[in-house]
Structure formats: structure tokens, C-alpha cells
Amino acid sequence: MNYRQAHTLTTVTNKVQYMKTTTKYILASSIVAIMIVAMFGGYFLSQYQDYEVREEQEKLENCIRTFWELLNHKGTDFRVVNGQLLAGAYAVNGNFELPDKVQDIFGGVATVFMGDERVSTNVLNAEGKRALGTRLVGPAYEAIFKQGRTYRGVVNILDVPYLTAYDPIKNRQGEVIGALFVGIKESEFLERMHDLKVHLMMTLAGMATFFISLMVVLGRALHQVEAANDSQIRFQQTLLNTIPNPVFYKDTDCRYLGCNKAFEFYAGISQDELVGKTPHDLWPEELAECYLQHDLVLLEKPGFQGYEATVRYADGSLRDVIFNKATFNGSDGSVAGLVGVILDITERKAAEEATKNAYQQLWEIVEFLPDATFVVDKEKRVIAWNRAIEKMTGLKKEDVIGKGDYVYSIPFYGERRPILIDLIDENMDLIRDKYAFITIEGRTLFAEAIIPNFRGGADCCLWGTATPLFDSQGNQVGGIQSIRDITGYKQAEGERLLLKSQVDQNRLMETIMVRLGHDLKTPLTPLFILLPLIRKQLAQPDLIKKFDICIKSAISIKNLADKAAVLAKLSFRIQPFDAEDLCLAAVVDDSVLTCEDMLGLKQIVCQNCVDPAVIVHGMPGQLRELFVNLISNAVHFSNDRSVITISAEQHGNALWISVRDEGVGIAADHLEHVFDELFKADESRHDLETSGLGLSICKRIVLNHHGRIWAESPGIGQGTIMRFTLPRKAV
Amino acid sequence: MIVDDNEYVRESVEILFKSEGGCLATAEGGKECLEQLEAGFKGVILMDVMMPHMDGWDTIREIVSRGLYDGNIIIMLTAKREPDEKMEEIQSYVTDYLTKPFNPTELLEMASYYGSLLKETPCHDAA
Numbered sequence: 001m002n003y004r005q006a007h008t009l010t011t012v013t014n015k016v017q018y019m020k021t022t023t024k025y026i027l028a029s030s031i032v033a034i035m036i037v038a039m040f041g042g043y044f045l046s047q048y049q050d051y052e053v054r055e056e057q058e059k060l061e062n063c064i065r066t067f068w069e070l071l072n073h074k075g076t077d078f079r080v081v082n083g084q085l086l087a088g089a090y091a092v093n094g095n096f097e098l099p100d101k102v103q104d105i106f107g108g109v110a111t112v113f114m115g116d117e118r119v120s121t122n123v124l125n126a127e128g129k130r131a132l133g134t135r136l137v138g139p140a141y142e143a144i145f146k147q148g149r150t151y152r153g154v155v156n157i158l159d160v161p162y163l164t165a166y167d168p169i170k171n172r173q174g175e176v177i178g179a180l181f182v183g184i185k186e187s188e189f190l191e192r193m194h195d196l197k198v199h200l201m202m203t204l205a206g207m208a209t210f211f212i213s214l215m216v217v218l219g220r221a222l223h224q225v226e227a228a229n230d231s232q233i234r235f236q237q238t239l240l241n242t243i244p245n246p247v248f249y250k251d252t253d254c255r256y257l258g259c260n261k262a263f264e265f266y267a268g269i270s271q272d273e274l275v276g277k278t279p280h281d282l283w284p285e286e287l288a289e290c291y292l293q294h295d296l297v298l299l300e301k302p303g304f305q306g307y308e309a310t311v312r313y314a315d316g317s318l319r320d321v322i323f324n325k326a327t328f329n330g331s332d333g334s335v336a337g338l339v340g341v342i343l344d345i346t347e348r349k350a351a352e353e354a355t356k357n358a359y360q361q362l363w364e365i366v367e368f369l370p371d372a373t374f375v376v377d378k379e380k381r382v383i384a385w386n387r388a389i390e391k392m393t394g395l396k397k398e399d400v401i402g403k404g405d406y407v408y409s410i411p412f413y414g415e416r417r418p419i420l421i422d423l424i425d426e427n428m429d430l431i432r433d434k435y436a437f438i439t440i441e442g443r444t445l446f447a448e449a450i451i452p453n454f455r456g457g458a459d460c461c462l463w464g465t466a467t468p469l470f471d472s473q474g475n476q477v478g479g480i481q482s483i484r485d486i487t488g489y490k491q492a493e494g495e496r497l498l499l500k501s502q503v504d505q506n507r508l509m510e511t512i513m514v515r516l517g518h519d520l521k522t523p524l525t526p527l528f529i530l531l532p533l534i535r536k537q538l539a540q541p542d543l544i545k546k547f548d549i550c551i552k553s554a555i556s557i558k559n560l561a562d563k564a565a566v567l568a569k570l571s572f573r574i575q576p577f578d579a580e581d582l583c584l585a586a587v588v589d590d591s592v593l594t595c596e597d598m599l600g601l602k603q604i605v606c607q608n609c610v611d612p613a614v615i616v617h618g619m620p621g622q623l624r625e626l627f628v629n630l631i632s633n634a635v636h637f638s639n640d641r642s643v644i645t646i647s648a649e650q651h652g653n654a655l656w657i658s659v660r661d662e663g664v665g666i667a668a669d670h671l672e673h674v675f676d677e678l679f680k681a682d683e684s685r686h687d688l689e690t691s692g693l694g695l696s697i698c699k700r701i702v703l704n705h706h707g708r709i710w711a712e713s714p715g716i717g718q719g720t721i722m723r724f725t726l727p728r729k730a731v
Numbered sequence: 732m733i734v735d736d737n738e739y740v741r742e743s744v745e746i747l748f749k750s751e752g753g754c755l756a757t758a759e760g761g762k763e764c765l766e767q768l769e770a771g772f773k774g775v776i777l778m779d780v781m782m783p784h785m786d787g788w789d790t791i792r793e794i795v796s797r798g799l800y801d802g803n804i805i806i807m808l809t810a811k812r813e814p815d816e817k818m819e820e821i822q823s824y825v826t827d828y829l830t831k832p833f834n835p836t837e838l839l840e841m842a843s844y845y846g847s848l849l850k851e852t853p854c855h856d857a858a
Contacts, residue, residue, distance in 0.1 A: 522831060525737070525743065525831045525833065526737075526742070528832040528834065529743040529744060530743045530746065533746065533747065
């Protein structure tokens with residue numbers, strides 16, 4: 001298991017760790033137990049062996065002492081006579097009494113040597129007979145016969161190991177003449193010892209078997225858990241990798257232990273490269289220090305930590321993020337490290353910024369709306385109060401914003417009370433009476449209210465619109481109301497209606513005149529044919545004079561009919577304004593030419609003072625008609641040999657054109673009426689040759705050109721100026 | 732021939748022509764005009780525009796469709812100054828216009844001019 005896996009954060013891993021520790025502990029303690037058992041076993045065994053050896057040696061000493069006593073009892077003077085070992089008088093050779101007696105008492109074997117030759121013994125040879133005549137060899141022989149001392153030790157007697165005791169037999173001179181021997185077969189003793197060892201070994205083997213089995217079982221369990229753990233680790237890593245946010249974990253030294261794919265992308269290094277690194281290895285000094293300080297604070301005070309910070313992605317981009325960090329504990333319950341998740345809020349921040357900007361723009365739009373407007377939130381607190389409503393109510397933003405309790409109604413009603421914005425979704429029937437007019441479209445209320453003595457002044461007519469505001473989820477978050485002072489509009493509307501009725505009246509009058517003009521022509525036809533015929537037949541001068549009056553009247557009627565027809569054409573046949581750029585001076589020249597005859601009759605000079613550079617935009621036919629009418633008019637009211645002057649001057653943006661005569665002039669109180677249809681200023685104008693429609697035609701033509709016409713006169717007898725404006729460019 | 736629904740107009744024009752030694756047929760509407768043409772009238776026709784039942788334009792259209800146009804000259808008598816735009820197709824059959832109330836001299840000159848164009852002016856006494 002590698003370093004990273006060993007530090008995986010799950011409890012399973014801790015469990016595995018625990019199990020492994022336990023297994024190791026059991027293994028170690030088993031070995032220790034076995035060793036202790038073996039040690040104690042061995043110790044006891046050796047102690048027991050020592051005890052047994054001492055027992056055997058004591059037994060051996062007793063045995064050999066007894067042997068000596070038995071022998072001494074036969075005689076103490078030992079000597080070899082004639083190849084016979086004698087103890088006193090007792091002959092030892094071939095006499096088995098003493099060895100057998102020792103064997104009866106102690107078991108084992110006993111021998112008397114004469115020299116190194118066994119002369120009395122119960123040691124049996126391979127054939128089962130007493131091994132008489134055999135000789136002593138080995139270390140015992142060396143000790144007895146070379147050094148003259150006793151010997152104790154294990155000696156092989158006829159290839160059988162014996163625990164032996166040899167004492168030298170000395171004569172009176174102290175010379176070693178033989179030896180006494182007792183022996184206990186070592187094989188019996190060893191057999192007992194072996195049995196013990198076998199028991200001990202079997203015990204140890206049993207223990208070992210038990211522990212090994214335990215190890216195997218534990219090992220298997222451990223393996224299974226490890227396999228499960230591996231898949232758990234893979235699952236966890238996959239899970240981590242699936243999380244789109246960068247995730248990392250660190251140890252208590254703030255070194256990275258691992259991360260997910262998103263973090264790899266963010267950091268630009270692989271997990272394997274990451275492990276063991278500190279923030280300072282990866283990030284710019286300033287950022288690393290920030291992360292590290294937060295890590296340390298968290299480790300100091302374990303739990304959860306969240307903070308906003310900036311990170312730099314591997315691609316170099318700086319992002320606004322929220323770090324969520326938490327400590328995790330190891331199996332021992334102490335803090336083992338920390339885990340962190342990085343939430344990229346750059347877009348969210350940008351969106352928040354955009355929303356903020358959008359709101360700012362919205363507020364600015366509201367602020368500069370031409371209509372008095374305010375916005376309330378869900379609790380009916382004012383959140384916007386624009387310039388127009390400040391101006392209308394005299395109430396400043398700072399006195400209203402953030403306040404509720406119908407603060408907005410005070411400037412209108414002098415008290416706190418519900419107004420239109422509070423009536424959205426109310427039952428219409430209940431509120432209809434409160435307003436001069438109220439209607440609802442969807443959830444938007446429209447109402448007209450008369451506010452008496454508004455702001456201490458005159459009565460005021462207000463038009464209000466109130467509509468609820470919704471957020472993007474469709475929740476109602478407030479309302480907006482705009483108020484417009486329509487007092488002026490109402491008055492204007494009244495005036496407009498009056499004006500319209502006047503216009504309608506004028507139209508009706510024009511219609512009547514046109515019809516009349518047209519219908520007059522047919523009955524005039526017989527008059528125009530017959531009157532000249534009749535006149536030819538008249539002889540009496542007074543009759544002729546009377547008849548000429550009739551003819552002039554008929555001509556006058558015809559002129560009236562003609563003018564009426566012109567007026568009709570101008571009034572009703574308004575065709576597309578097919579105006580063109582015209583040289584004004586040329587139009588005037590044409591018109592003067594048309595009037596040549598009438599000018600000639602009164603020897604009147606008509607001066608065209610218009611600058612040939614002046615270009616006007618108009619309909620040539622109508623403009624000629626206009627000038628002809630004005631010149632005719634001027635001629636009509638001028639004295640013989642006077643002058644008519646036509647001029648044009650720039651006056652502001654407009655072109656002022658005037659036709660000035662030196663004639664009878666117009667009384668000041670008649671100046672406004674000379675353009676009325678059929679108006680004839682005074683008695684002097686009750687002239688059959690004038691129609692009274694000429695100036696009406698002029699007015700119509702000027703209106704058709706979006707100009708205006710008026711008359712100026714210093715007074716009766718001081719001449720008249722007919723002045724009108726014309727556009728210089730396309731209308 | 733004068734075609735006009737106004738009796739006084741018809742009579743005064745007739746008097747004018749007779750005083751000059753000419754002759755004139757009269758018709759008080761399009762129907763009568765067509766009858767006289769069917770009966771063989773050829774000459775200058777003074778046609779009033781606005782007449783009840785069948786106006787001047789309708790009458791001309793009928794004259795043309797009945798194949799009675801050849802050998803005649805039509806002069807329209809109008810109260811209005813300009814011919815109606817929608818009558819464009821029929822205007823080609825109108826040789827000249829006279830605006831009411833017309834100058835007698837002008838009428839006589841026009842009649843004699845167009846009459847001479849037709850070489851001979853047959854005189855049908857309407858009485």
C-alpha cells in the first residue's frame with residue numbers, strides 16, 4: 001500500500017489499519033509467548049536435568065559408598081596375590097556377591113577392577129553374559145591409573161553410555177591396584193529427559209500451530225478487507241474526480257496528500273506530483289501564504305472553515321473562489337489533516353456584478369423617467385423615488401427611501417393612507433368609487449384622481465399607473481407606480497375639442513360655398529349668353545346703363561363662383577405635397593405678368609424686390625395663385641399711379657414675404673378678420689367686383705405650405721402690408 | 732347639338748345660334764342624344780357633364796360602343812375646370828372643353844371652327 005493510499009480518509013481505511021495493527025500485535029505476542037514458553041520450558045528442563053543429574057550423582061555416590069562399605073566390610077587390606085584381588089581375605093575375582101548386592105540396592109551396574117580388568121561385574125556383554133576380563137579404557141582409565149584420582153562422568157560401557165563413578169583401589173603402599181565402578185545407564189535418564197523435551201516441544205508446536213492458524217485466518221480476513229478497501233478507495237477517487245470543484249486534502253504539516261481531477265486541472269500538476277508538496281511549492285508567495293495561514297488557523301481550531309480568496313489556475317487566469325475546509329480525525333481521534341473544496345464563484349461574482357449594474361441602470365432609468373415614479377418593496381417600503389416625483393411632491397429622496405407606512409401618500413392626501421399602488425389585486429368594485437376613473441389591465445391599475453388644493457395650490461388632476469413587480473421566479477417583490485399631472489392636458493384637451501368644433505364649422509362653411517359656387521355656374525350660363533344678345537337689341541341709353549349693371553352683377557357672381565371653386569380645390573383636393581424648389585423671384589415675375597392688365601388699368605407699378613437667389617419649397621401653381629390674389633387685392637385697394645412692392649427677407653429660420661401697397665389700409669380692429677371667408681372690411685369694399693374670398697384662398701395656400709399669413713397696416717389710408725412665411729427647405 | 736339637362740341653358744344656346752343664323756339640335760339627356768344620333772345626326776355635340784340618369788361620360792361611352800361616334804366632334808361643357816382623371820379612356824373622344832358659364836363669342840367661334848372641320852353642318856330643326 002502506497003503512501004497516498006495509507007492516508008486515505010475513510011473509516012474503512014482506519015479499520016484496515018486497525019486490523020493490521022492488531023494482526024501485527026497478535027503475531028508479535030504469539031512469538032513472544034512461544035519464546036517465553038520455550039524459554040521457561042528449556043529452563044525448567046535444564047533445572048530438572050541438573051536436579052536429576054545431582055540426584056543421579058548423589059545416588060551414584062551413595063551407590064559407590066555402599067559398594068566401598070560392602071567391600072571394606074570384607075576387608076580393607078587390598079592386594080593382588082596370584083592374579084587374585086583380595087580384600088583382606090576376601091577374593092574378589094569371579095565373586096559377584098558385592099556387585100549384585102549394589103545392583104539390588106541401587107539398580108544400575110557395578111564392577112570391581114583388578115588393575116584395568118573387570119574381575120567382578122554385572123555389566124553384561126552383547127551376549128548377555130557378565131563382561132569379565134574386559135578392560136577399562138578412556139578418560140576414566142586416565143584419571144584412575146595415570147593420575148590416581150576418582151572419575152565421574154558419562155562413559156560408554158560396551159557401547160552403552162553410563163553415568164559412572166570410578167574410585168581407585170589402593171594397597172597399603174597407596175598404589176592403585178584396581179578400581180571400583182558403579183554406573184547407571186545414562187539412556188534411562190535421557191529417556192526421561194527426552195520425554196520431557198518431547199512434551200515441551202509438542203506444547204510449543206501446538207501453540208505455534210494455533211497461532212499460525214490464527215495468523216492465516218486473520219490474514220485472510222485482512223486480505224478481504226483490503227480488497228474491499230481498494231475498491232472503496234477507487235470508488236472514492238472516482239467520486240472525487242466526478243466532483244467538478246477542485247478538492248484536496250493535506251496532512252497536519254499542510255502538505256498535500258491528494259486531490260481530484262479538477263484540482264489537477266486547476267493546479268496543472270498530477271496527483272502523484274502533488275503529494276508531499278506544500279502551498280509554497282505550488283503557488284505564488286502571496287497566495288500560498290494566505291492559504292497556509294488559513295490552514296494553520298483551522299488546524300489550531302479544528303472544525304469547519306470557509307473563506308473567499310483568489311486562486312491562480314494553471315492557465316494563468318485569476319479566479320474568485322470560496323474555500324471550504326474542514327479537519328478530519330485519524331483513528332486515534334486526533335486531527336489527522338484537512339480536506340478542502342474550492343468553489344469557483346468568478347461567474348457568480350460577474351453575474352452579481354452584472355445584476356448590480358443592471359439594477360443600477362434600472363434605478364437610473366427610473367430616476368430619469370419623465371413621469372413621477374416610485375418603487376416599493378414587498379413590505380411597501382419605498383426603494384426608489386425619482387426626480388420627477390421629488391419635483392411633483394417636494395419630498396426629497398432621503399425623506400422617503402426606506403420608509404413604509406404609506407409615507408408616499410402624504411404629499412397627495414396629507415395623511416397616511418392606501419393609494420393606487422396599495423390597491424393592486426383589490427376588488428375593483430370596492431375601489432371604483434374612490435377615483436374619477438379607474439380601470440385594470442392584467443394586474444396593472446390605471447386611475448385618474450382629482451386632488452383638491454394639491455400642495456396648497458389649485459385642484460390637480462393626476463393620472464396614476466400602478467403595477468406589481470416580479471422577480472425572475474415570478475414572485476411578487478414589490479410594486480411600481482407612476483403619476484402624471486394631467487391638469488394641463490385636460491385643459492388642452494378641452495381647448496382642442498373647442499378648436500376642432502370651430503374647424504368643423506369652417507369646413508362646413510367651405511363645403512357650402514363650394515357647392516354654391518359650382519351650382520351657380522349652370523344658371524349663369526344662360527345669363528352670359530342672353531345678356532349680351534339682349535344688350536345689342538337695346539336702344540335707350542338709360543336701359544343700357546341699367547342693363548350693364550346686370551351684366552356686371554352676373555360677372556361678379558361668376559367671379560365669386562370661380563374663387564369658391566379655387567378654394568374648394570385647395571381645401572379638399574389636397575394631393576400629395578408635390579412641392580419643388582422654386583426661384584421665388586421668378587414666381588413673382590410670372591404672377592405680376594398675369595396681373596399686367598389690371599395693373600395697367602390703374603397705372604400701378606409692381607416692383608419685384610425678391611433676391612433671385614432665394615429658393616423656396618412649394619407648389620408652383622398654388623404660389624402663383626397666392627401672388628395673383630395678393631396683387632389683385634393690392635391693386636383693388638390702391639390708388640392710381642401708386643406702387644406695389646413685393647419683397648422677401650430672412651427672419652430667423654423663416655422666410656418672410658410681403659406684398660406692400662400704398663392704398664386705403666385696414667383698420668386695426670379688422671386686421672385679424674381680413675382672411676375670413678366672405679369678409680369685407682368696410683363699406684368701401686362692398687364692391688361687386690370683389691369676391692371676399694381672395695384672402696381666404698391666400699390663407700389656405702399659406703397653410704398648405706405650413707406657413708402663416710397676416711396683415712399689417714399703420715391705419716386707414718396708410719397702405720397695407722400682407723405678410724406670409726414660406727419654408728425654404730422641404731417640409 | 733347641345734346636350735344639357737338645364738332647359739334654360741339649352742334654350743339660350745339655341746337662341747344664340749339662331750341669332751347668328753346657325754342651327755342647333757337639343758337633347759335634354761344622354762338618351763335623347765343617342766336617339767338623334769341613331770336617327771342620323773352628324774355634327775358638333777356640346778355635351779354637359781353633370782346630368783341625371785346618364786352623365787356626359789356615360790353618353791360618350793354609349794355613343795362609341797354603338798358605333799355612332801364617327802362624323803361627330805364632341806365638346807365637353809364643364810362646371811369644373813379640369814376633366815376627371817378616371818375618364819382618361821374616354822377623353823380621347825373629346826375634342827375640346829368649355830367651362831361654364833362660357834363666353835358666347837368663344838362658343839360660337841369654337842362651334843364654327845369644328846363645324847368647318849366636318850365640312851358640312853347638317854341642320855336638323857329640333858322644333
